[in-house]
Amino acid sequence: KNEVEQSPQNLTAQEGEFITINCSYSVGISALHWLQQHPGGGIVSLFMLSSGKKKHGRLIATINIQEKHSSLHITASHPRDSAVYICAVSRNFGNEKLTFGTGTRLTIIP
C-alpha cells in the first residue's frame, strides 16, 4: 500500500463546478503539500500545510491530522485549472524530501 493515496485518479467536470480532490496518508508527517502540473509543464507548489485550512484565490486546502486526510477544493472551476494535482508529504523537519501520491488528472470542460 502506498504511503500517500489520492482519489479520484481522473476527474472531468463542467466549467463552474466545485471540485474536490482527496488525499490520505499513512505515515507521520511534518507537512502536506499540494502541487500542480500542467500538461508538458513543470511542477508548481500550491500549498504546504500542517494543520487547518489555507486559501489562495479559488483554491482551498484542508487537512485533518487525526484522520490523516487532506482535501484540495477548487471553486468556480475554469478550463485553465485542467492539470494534474499531486499530493505529497514530508516527514521530517529539516529534511523535507517528498513522498508523492500518484496524482489526479483534472479536466474542466468549457
Next chain:
Amino acid sequence: GAGVSQSPSNKVTEKGKDVELRCDPISGHTALYWYRQSLGQGLEFLIYFQGNSAPDKSGLPSDRFSAERTGGSVSTLTIQRTQQEDSAVYLCASSLVLSGWQYFGPGTRLTVT
C-alpha cells in the same frame, strides 16, 4: 527573479553511456532536492542536499547514480552506464532552509535508447 534552472532540457543517450544533468537552484536556497518522474514509478525522491551537511542519498536507485553539489549552489546528477529504465524526467527543486516550500525546475527529459 530567476527560478530553478536545469540543463539540458532534453537528453537522448545510448544505453551504457554516462550522462550528467545540471541544476541551478534559486540563489540563497540552501536545500536542494532531486526527484525523478517516470511512467512506471510516478514521482520519487532521489537525493537531498542541505548546506554542508552530508547528503541524504536514500532515494538513489543504484550505485550507478551519484550527485554532488559544489559550493552550496549548482548540483550535478550523474548516471553511469545508463539503462533503458533510467528514462524519465529528472526534476530539481530548491527551498530556503527550514521552509519546506519547494520551487521546482522545468526538468530534464532523459531518453535512453
